[in-house]
Each structure stands twice: as structure tokens, then as C-alpha cells.
Amino acid sequence: MKEQYTKYYSHRLGRDIELLVYGHWGYPVLVFPTTMGRYYEAKDFGLVQSARRLVDEGRIKLYCVDSIDRDSWYAKHLHPSLRILNAIQYDRFLNEELVPWIQQECNVGKVAAAGCSFGGFQAANFAFKHADKVSHLFTMGAAFDIRDFMSGYYDENVYFNNPPDYLPNANDPNLWQMKIILGSCLADFCKPETERLSAILTAKQIPHWLDIRWHGTHDWPIWKEMFPEYLSQI
Template sequence: MTENYYKWHSPHLGRAFEMLVFGEEGYPLILFPTSMGRYYESKDRGLIDALRWFVDQQLVRIYCPDSIDSHSWYNRHIPPAERAYNHTLYDKVLLHEVLDRAVQETGVQRVAVAGCSFGGYHAANFAFRYPEKVSYLFCLSATFDVRSRLDGHYDDNVYFHNPVDYMPDNTDAALWRMGIILGVADNDVARHQNERFSGILAAKNIMHWLDIRPNAVHDWPLWKEMLPYYLSLIK
């Protein structure tokens, strides 16, 4: 399995940004790390190995960007408004640096995005903000509400990056053309958020699958079972 490491100066962040890419051909999948995770987390945790068959068969090419959670939502040492603003910079990195690269390299105009736990938040937020650029969304034990990270602060940057808030008013036609899976364990700290968000999608008649796995918890063994199956559904 081909593995390439990339590091470049991000004009949006004003500093270096890192990413791993697995495979040479196939459908582009942007795979986000969990809370404060790094670009190599999915490899170190065995998730990339769980997807090896898809990479070896040249069915997917996996892009694993770094996160800046420790400088945004999870940074309690800066004001909450600055946390939210920093995330808007990350959003620009994803759109103009990561996504553009994936599209250019694969020739596919609408990518797949996925993430586990807080990585699922990143995947969902990106997909729902840019549905014309995302064809498949695979959330694994995701969270969809970041307000608990902001000490009561609320502004436009929070609203436009908080899926539970902006999705009820989101009328982009591409939402109804996206393949959406919300995967979660029956004994999962994120189960309530997934059930709530499934209700938001259902109220808009947006097709999706709420996949509640029995006898499972919020952890990597579950996610390593889920994601290969979800990738097998890409047409």
C-alpha cells in the first residue's frame, strides 16, 4: 500500500500543515482524526489497515489531514470567540488545500468524507457546508454540536459550523443527493446526538441510515468494523 507524507506552508493558517495519503488511485476519501488527533492517528490505530483491501484494489485513495483542535474547539486557554474563528481557518484549509488537491489528483469532483468521534463532527460539518462537493458522508460515533466547547459563547462562526443549528435551515439541493450514514454503538456516549441529528435529517426528508450497532461501545474496534462496510456501499 503506497503511503505518501506531505507537509506544506498553509497560507490560511500561516504555518506548516501535514497530511498522509494512502493509495495511488480510487475514489477520494478524506478521513479525519478524533479529538486533537494528528494526521497519523488512523494509521497508528489500525484503521488504515482495516481499509487496506480497498486501497490495494485501487477503489479508494485516503487523505488523512491533520487537525487543529488543540488550537480551536479544545483550546481552553484562549477566548471562545477565538476558538471558533480558528476553526474557520481550518475550514479554509480543508476546502482550498485538502479538497482541491484530492479533486485534482483523482479527477473526482465530489469526494467522500469520514471520521470517528470528533472526527465525525469534522466530516459532517464539511459535508453539510459543502454538499455540492461531497457525495458520501460516513460518521462513526460522531458529535454534531460544539457548543459545549465554548463556555456559553455564541456568534456567527459558531452557528455556521454547528450542524445541529444550521442544518434545519439548509436548503442546498445537493443534500438530497448525498449518501449519509450515521453509525453509532448502542452503548455509545454519542448515541443521543446521533439520534437527535437523524431526527433533523428525517424532518427534512433527507435520506440517511442511522446504523446503531448492538453490543458495542464508543471505541476503535467498532469503527474498524463499520468503515470498511460503509466503503463497500460506494457505487
């Protein structure tokens, strides 16, 4: 399986963002790491290997991106207003720099977004905010209400980065065209959050698959089973 390490300099963030890219060709899938995870996490925990057949066949190409969680959502040393501003800059890096580069490299109009646990929130938040750029969304063991990270602080920036808040009022027609899978397992402590997001999508008549048939807990072994099955839907 072809592996390429790359650094992408982000003018929005004023720093290099590291990525691992897997595959020689295929539909691009942007993979977000879990809580404070790094770009190599999906490789180290076997998530990439679980999708090897699809990658080797040239059906998909994985872009495992780094996070800035330590400077945003998990930056407890910063005031919550600064945490959310840093998260917004990361979103701008994705929307204005990285994803357009991936679109050009793969000659596609949209990309897929995927993530486990907190990476599932990152994938969903990006997909819902920029539905014109995302064709598929796959979340695994994710929770989606970001207010717990804000220490009681709330403003419009928090609102527009909290899917349970802004999604009921969203009207981008691309949302109804997106292929969405919300995966969780029966014993996952994030299952209620996944079901809550599914209820919001259902109320808006946005097609999606709520997949909670898996036996297990909030951990990599289940996500490694989910991932290739979900990718095969592309």
C-alpha cells in the same frame, strides 16, 4: 499498501499541514482524526489497515489529514470567539486549498468525508457546509453539537459551525444527493447525538442510513468494523 507522507502548506493557516495518503488510485476519502488527534492516528489505531483491501484494489484512496484542535475547539486558553475563528480558518483551508487539490489529483468532482468521534463532527460539519464538494459522509461514534466547547459563548460563527443549528435551515440541493451514514453502537454515549442528527435529516427528508446495530462502546474496535463496510458503499 502504498503510503505517502506529505506536507501541504496552507496560506489560510500560515503553516504546514501534514497528511498520510494511502493508495495508488481510487475515490478520495478525507479522514479526520479524533479529539486533538494527528494525521497518523488512523494508521496507529488500525483504521487504515481495516480498509486495506479496498485501498489495494484501487477502489478508494485515503487522505488522513491533521487537525488544529489544540488551536481551535480545544484551545481553552483562548477566548471562545478566537477558538471559533481558528476553526473557520481550518474550514477555509479544507474548502479552498486541500479539497480542490485532492479533486484535481484524483480527477473527481467531489470527495468523501469520514471520521470517528470528534473526527465525525469534523467530517459532518465540512460535508454539510460544503455539500457541493462532498458525495459521501461516514460518521462513527460522533456527536454534533459544538456549543459545549464554547463556554457559553454564542454568535453567528458558532451557529454556522453547529450542524444541529444550521442544518434545519440548509437548502443546498447537494444535501439530498449525498450518501450519508451515521454510525453508532448501542452502548456509545454519543448515540443520542447521532439519533438527534438523524431526526433533523429525517425532518428535512434528506436520505441517510442511521446505523446503530453494533454491539460495543465508543472505541476503535467498533469503528474498525464500521469503516470498511461504509467505504464499500462508494
